[in-house]
Amino acid sequence: MSDYVKELIAEVKAKNPAEPEFHQAVEEVFESLALVLDRHPEYRAARILERIVEPERVIMFRVPWVDDQGNVQVNRGFRIEMNSAIGPYKGGLRFHPSVNLGILKFLAFEQVFKNALTTLPMGGGKGGSDFDPKGKSDNEVMRFCQSFMSELYRHIGPNTDVPAGDIGVGGREIGYLFGMYKKLANEFSGVLTGKGLNWGGSLIRPEATGYGSVYFAAEMLATRGETLEGKICLVSGSGNVAQYTTEKLLELGAKPVTLSDSGGYIYDEEGITREKLDFVMELKNVRRGRIKEYVEKYPNAVYTPVDPNLDYNPLWDHKAHCAFPSATQNEINGKDARNLVKNGVYVVSEGANMPSNLDAVKIFLEEKILYGPGKAANAGGVAVSGLEMSQNSLRLSWSREEVDRRLREIMKNIHKACVEKAEEYGTPGNYVNGANIAGFLKVANAMMDQGVV
Numbered sequence: 336m337s338d339y340v341k342e343l344i345a346e347v348k349a350k351n352p353a354e355p356e357f358h359q360a361v362e363e364v365f366e367s368l369a370l371v372l373d374r375h376p377e378y379r380a381a382r383i384l385e386r387i388v389e390p391e392r393v394i395m396f397r398v399p400w401v402d403d404q405g406n407v408q409v410n411r412g413f414r415i416e417m418n419s420a421i422g423p424y425k426g427g428l429r430f431h432p433s434v435n436l437g438i439l440k441f442l443a444f445e446q447v448f449k450n451a452l453t454t455l456p457m458g459g460g461k462g463g464s465d466f467d468p469k470g471k472s473d474n475e476v477m478r479f480c481q482s483f484m485s486e487l488y489r490h491i492g493p494n495t496d497v498p499a500g501d502i503g504v505g506g507r508e509i510g511y512l513f514g515m516y517k518k519l520a521n522e523f524s525g526v527l528t529g530k531g532l533n534w535g536g537s538l539i540r541p542e543a544t545g546y547g548s549v550y551f552a553a554e555m556l557a558t559r560g561e562t563l564e565g566k567i568c569l570v571s572g573s574g575n576v577a578q579y580t581t582e583k584l585l586e587l588g589a590k591p592v593t594l595s596d597s598g599g600y601i602y603d604e605e606g607i608t609r610e611k612l613d614f615v616m617e618l619k620n621v622r623r624g625r626i627k628e629y630v631e632k633y634p635n636a637v638y639t640p641v642d643p644n645l646d647y648n649p650l651w652d653h654k655a656h657c658a659f660p661s662a663t664q665n666e667i668n669g670k671d672a673r674n675l676v677k678n679g680v681y682v683v684s685e686g687a688n689m690p691s692n693l694d695a696v697k698i699f700l701e702e703k704i705l706y707g708p709g710k711a712a713n714a715g716g717v718a719v720s721g722l723e724m725s726q727n728s729l730r731l732s733w734s735r736e737e738v739d740r741r742l743r744e745i746m747k748n749i750h751k752a753c754v755e756k757a758e759e760y761g762t763p764g765n766y767v768n769g770a771n772i773a774g775f776l777k778v779a780n781a782m783m784d785q786g787v788v
Contacts, residue, residue, distance in 0.1 A: 339379065340369045347388055354437025356664060359693060360444050361388055367771035370760045381787075383779045390443065392416040395436070396486040398464055400479045403472055412483050414462035414490055414498075417443035420781035423494055424460030425450055425717060425724075427501030430508065434465045438664070442501075442688055446717070448774030449710040452749045455721035460496055462487070468503050469623075480511035488516050493524040493727070499720045500529040502663065505575065505620075506541070525727025528720035532732075537723035539738040540716075544686060545579025546739070547715015547746050548659060548707070552684035553587065554750035555705040555766070564588035567655040569680070571595045571648075572662035573619050573626050576686040576713070580659045581612050593650050595662060596626040600650040603629075603636035647671050654678045661686030669694030676702050685709035700765060711749050711770040718745045 347361050365384065372379055394414040402408055413436065416424045426446040429439070439461045447459030464483060468476050491498060500509050509529045516526055523535075530536035539546070553563055566589045570577050573594045581591045590606040594615060603611070614632055618624045630638040639649055647670040651658065658680050660666055664687065667675075672695035675683065683699060684707040685691065691699065691708075699706040719742055726732055733741075749770075756776075757769030 336366055337369050337372065339372065340365050340384075343384055343388075351437070351440070354440060356441040356689070357437045357444065359665075360441040360689060363689075363693060363696065363767070364444070364448065364771045364775070367768040368775055370762070370768065371772055371775065377783070378779055381783060383782055386782065387418060387447070387775075387778065388444070390415050390417045390440065391419060392490075393436070394462075394487075394490050398466065398479065398483045398486070400475070400482045402475055408479075410464050410466040410479070412462070412464045412486060413439050414487060414496070415439050415443035415460055416490070416496055417459045417461070418447045418778060419458035420778050420785060421451060422456035422458045424496035425457035425499070425720065426459055426461040427463075427499045428504045428508075428512075429461070429463035429501040430466045430468050430503030431463070432465055432467045434463045439463060441664070445688055445710050447778055448771060449714045450717055450721075451774040451777040452711055452752060452770060453714050453718040453721060453745055454748060455718065455745075457497075457717065457721055457724075460498070461501075462498055463501065463504070466503075468508065473507065476508060477511045480508055481515045484512050484515035485519065488519045491516075491526055492520075493526050493724070497525065497720075497724060498527055499717070502574070505529075506531060525724050528723040530723070535723075535727050537719055537726055537738055538733070538735040539742060540719045540723055541575055542579040542582070543719035543742055544576045544713050544716030545581070545661065546583045547718065547742060548576070548580055548661070548684045548686040548712045549583040549587065550715065550743055550746040551707045551712040551750060552657060552659070552682050552705075554747060555682060555684070555707055558754070559705070562587070563657070566590065566657050566682075567592060568657040568659060569593045569651060569653060569655045569675075570659045570661055571600070571650055571666060571690075572660075572687065573615060574661075576716075577659075577661040578612065578616055578619070580661050580686050581607055581615075584659075585609055585612065589657070592653065592655065594626055594629070595650055597641070598625050598627060599638055599640035601626055601629045601636050601638050602650075602653060603633065605635055647674065651675050652678065655680050657682040657684070659684055659686050660690035662690065663687055664689045665692045667691040667695045669698060671695060672698035676704065681705060683707065684712045686713050688713065696767060700767065703764065706766055708767050708770050710774065711753050711766060714749055715742055715746055718742060
């Protein structure tokens with residue numbers, strides 16, 4: 336790594352204290368970009384890296400709301416508008432107690448490159464709140480969403496900033512948020528994606544992130560003349576991404592054997608079938624229950640509760656061929672990565688954002704396994720959000736087959752861009768470098784064209 340890049344990373348850490356996730360994301364991207372700066376000194380002269388790491392705008396606000404007992408609650412709301420060089424800000428809203436400025440800055444930073452990789456005209460942003468929808472009634476969630484949107488609506492719009500869902504923000508939350516935006520702005524526009532099908536949503540949007548990460552894995556396997564047929568797969572999480580990752584794996588003939596939530600994970604050696612997946616979807620999406628209920632229904636499966644004293648996650652310590660981390664950031668550490676490799680896993684396709692820490696990524700690259708980083712492998716979700724924006728602008732609705740075809744095509748193109756850039760910059764097979772460089776070049780060139788703004 337050049338001294339310039341090292342100094343820049345140190346400067347980012349000093350200017351943004353107590354934001355470890357943001358530091359991690361910047362470090363991972365900047366390490367790859369050292370290769371680019373050697374060939375393109377003009378980026379350094381224009382201080383592109385210094386500008387790209389600084390959000391264009393950070394919005395923070397209080398969100399007061401009243402719970403069902405009549406008590407006033409106060410949460411904190413955020414929107415990070417990171418970079419708009421290639422289009423309006425685009426990125427999800429996350430409602431989770433862990434949400435803070437550092438986490439949202441890391442997500443917004445990653446989103447800039449992810450959106451550039453989709454080839455669609457979208458900048459990068461992210462937002463959310465430390466509100467926890469878990470255990471809240473529909474009315475409480477509605478009141479919170481309405482209060483949240485009563486401030487956010489001033490900063491977003493179909494040509495300015497188009498939020499979507501993320502952890503804790505599904506169809507219910509998007510509905511309440513959109514209803515309030517429509518009332519306050521007095522317009523019906525494509526300002527949020529992930530909307531209901533009856534009022535501007537796109538088919539395949541809920542499935543897109545999970546489907547996309549499986550399509551990306553299939554593209555990586557194809558470089559070795561293999562398919563997903565018969566592959567044993569470890570999947571973490573049990574929300575939207577994990578559910579549809581599992582669905583697409585089944586469709587392509589693979590055998591998913593794990594799912595998890597914050598309480599623990601299930602391991603079903605016989606495989607999670609379509610019938611079992613339907614049970615999980617009903618459990619999680621309708622009853623909002625816990626994954627441990629799976630073993631009550633299917634006693635041959637094993638449930639392991641989370642042990643906070645362990646320095647590794649036992650979910651990643653099973654014999655398998657492929658891993659699909661689809662829960663949250665930093666769920667795979669160095670020890671987990673070693674366990675995956677030891678157990679025969681040679682494909683990792685990230686459905687979550689930055690689920691592998693820097694130690695884990697290093698091991699995957701050293702072992703030369705097929706490793707698809709989140710900004711490439713999970714770009715399917717935002718890609719279909721972009722397609723939803725197109726449909727809203729055209730006042731049209733495409734068929735399921737049409738959206739799925741476009742999604743598959745986009746994931747194919749993202750894979751191709753990663754492979755080509757990795758090769759061009761002397762690190763063939765390194766999808767991390769390929770994704771970072773391909774995404775960066777598109778944004779950097781747009782910034783160069785638009786001057787110092």
